[in-house]
Amino acid sequence: MSTPSVEPTPSGAAAPARVVVLVSGSGTNLQALLDASADPAYGARIVAVGADRDEIEGLARADRHNVPTFVARLKDFSSRDAWDHALADRVAAFEPDLVVLAGFMKLVGPEFLERFEGKVVNTHPALCPSFPGVNGPGDALAYGVKVTGATLFVVDAGVDTGPIVAQTVVPVEDDDDASALHERIKVAERRMLVDNVGRMAREGFRITDRKVRFGL
Numbered sequence: 001m002s003t004p005s006v007e008p009t010p011s012g013a014a015a016p017a018r019v020v021v022l023v024s025g026s027g028t029n030l031q032a033l034l035d036a037s038a039d040p041a042y043g044a045r046i047v048a049v050g051a052d053r054d055e056i057e058g059l060a061r062a063d064r065h066n067v068p069t070f071v072a073r074l075k076d077f078s079s080r081d082a083w084d085h086a087l088a089d090r091v092a093a094f095e096p097d098l099v100v101l102a103g104f105m106k107l108v109g110p111e112f113l114e115r116f117e118g119k120v121v122n123t124h125p126a127l128c129p130s131f132p133g134v135n136g137p138g139d140a141l142a143y144g145v146k147v148t149g150a151t152l153f154v155v156d157a158g159v160d161t162g163p164i165v166a167q168t169v170v171p172v173e174d175d176d177d178a179s180a181l182h183e184r185i186k187v188a189e190r191r192m193l194v195d196n197v198g199r200m201a202r203e204g205f206r207i208t209d210r211k212v213r214f215g216l
């Protein structure tokens with residue numbers, strides 16, 4: 001069964017799609033979205049940036065763009081479920097059409113997924129279903145793959161198991177270390193993220209039997 005997700009906003013529409021981005025680190029993917037969304041034709045507006053930790057460059061990037069920010073630290077809550085509830089409340093306050101996890105290093109829980117079902121996407125620096133988790137580039141390098149890349153997927157209750165929106169492929173070089181490989185991945189990943197978040201915002205998307213298609 002298909003599930004209408006983001007309603008399309010034709011390029012140049014008066015009301016761009018409202019996007020909340022969650023980060024945990026440097027925020028270069030966030031920066032790419034901030035830069036792209038400066039063009040009204042992109043069809044999306046970053047209405048808030050949230051994080052699971054303070055003092056990160058991703059929050060500073062939002063500040064420089066006068067985008068509201070919030071932080072929900074797991075250690076400030078009595079339980080994982082309490083954190084998940086609070087995170088969902090903070091995100092919901094901005095009434096997002098789409099939530100983008102861009103280097104957000106926490107698994108969102110059942111309440112978050114129920115409240116934003118089908119509207120949460122995540123970018124992962126590996127070709128799902130290979131190398132899930134927090135060390136995708138390092139795991140791919142250790143395995144000895146010749147190509148790797150990044151995956152944009154609709155988040156589900158699993159770890160990097162959700163329906164795939166897009167993927168991009170990069171070569172692994174003989175002299176790569178994990179950092180060099182990750183930086184090569186991130187160049188392609190940022191392009192993939194910007195292009196596909198823009199399409200989701202402008203055209204909407206559906207999920208049918210794990211297949212993600214743009215348009216409604």
Ligand SMILES: Nc1nc2c(c(=O)[nH]1)N[C@@H](CN(C=O)c1ccc(C(=O)N[C@@H](CCC(=O)O)C(=O)O)cc1)CN2
Pocket residue numbers: 101104105106107108109122123124125132133134155156157158159160161162
């Ligand atoms: N329900 C889901 N939430 C998230 C997913 C997902 O697939 N399902 N993807 C992550 C992003 N991610 C990989 O792309 C990822 C990030 C973090 C972890 C993880 O094991 N996190 C640990 C804590 C690690 C830390 O704090 O350093 C945890 O959450 O306990 C796995 C995959 C975004 N959310």
Ligand SMILES: NCC(=O)N[C@@H]1O[C@H](COP(=O)([O-])[O-])[C@@H](O)[C@H]1O
Pocket residue numbers: 023024025026027028029030058102103104105123124125133134135136150186189
């Ligand atoms: N499993 C989650 C994960 O590894 N996410 C990865 O963190 C990086 C964040 O970079 P950024 O902060 O510069 O956007 C990105 O490469 C993203 O795919």
